[in-house]
Amino acid sequence: MHELSIVSSVVDQVIETLNAYPGARVKEVRLRLGALSAVIEDSLQFCYGIATQNTPLAGSVLVVKVLPIVMRCDSCNADVELPGVQSFRCPRCEAPVSDLRQGRELEIESIEIENEEVTVKS
């Protein structure tokens, strides 16, 4: 499983971001994961606890938002949301759909940080 690699990348990028916010403590890290991203949230949470030890992220909460798969349907001339990952057909007209518009995201959306005082260096 590659969840530990994923979590390590998250931790590295958050620490890099914190350079601009000296003394800040991380409260929350929010991710956006596509339904087709092949990442298991339970494993992510498990790895997160380990990977954040002894970092400024220690004790923070990992929040995962799962984005449904959205495909372009040419017959309907619309972007359509798939109910699952077992069939790539338009849920309205049944036509096969192959143009993916959303669903593979592996993204850090935002972080919530806490500062003793406002000391923002931009």
Place this chain on the structure above:
Amino acid sequence: MTTRIVELRQGILKKNDELARALRERYTAAAVLVLNLVSSPGTGKTAFLEQTLRELRKSGARVAALVGDLETDNDARRLAASGAPVRQINTHGICHLEAEMVSKHLDGWQLSELDYLFIENVGNLVCPSSYDLGEKIRVALLSVTEGEDKPLKYPTLFNSADAAIITKIDLAEPCGFDRETALRNIHEIRPGIKIFEVSAKTGAGMAQWLQYLREQRPIAKP
């Protein structure tokens, strides 16, 4: 005490994606067709690639391969018997190849002197799907011994593939392989994908696959 939200909106695998983009530019500039072969362990990636390398070399094409495994250089030695330059990437526990590993192992190779570069990924149907290696064609392989529902079980990989290969078709009958169901399942997950049914052992189906490779080659070297 002040709390604030910092918007990041950045890819978790940003570093890999950037490296993959740089690799893709190098491949394009060198006019080399790069393929990333992904399957479960035991599907027959190496046997299939051995045959592919041999046949392409026979037709005068210049080919090379990188092969990923957790440990051992057994696969590299098998593939090198084809006469093509081959390098083994040992990931030592990592379940997929990353762009950085590929980039490092390309050191010293003149990509412009190659027509085809094959990257045989670590045997795994889940993790390699998240890691772009800069390839033009991602190939998902499944064998007739694995069950027709493999594409439904691993939709992420099959949906991101550009071509699918069904291997070991010489064993289809004794295995009771349901060809129609397998083809239907692949198309259900990836409508319109090119599918090749091959046997590295008997050579069945290899001609169509090789023809496809020739068609995918970038046009004329500078």
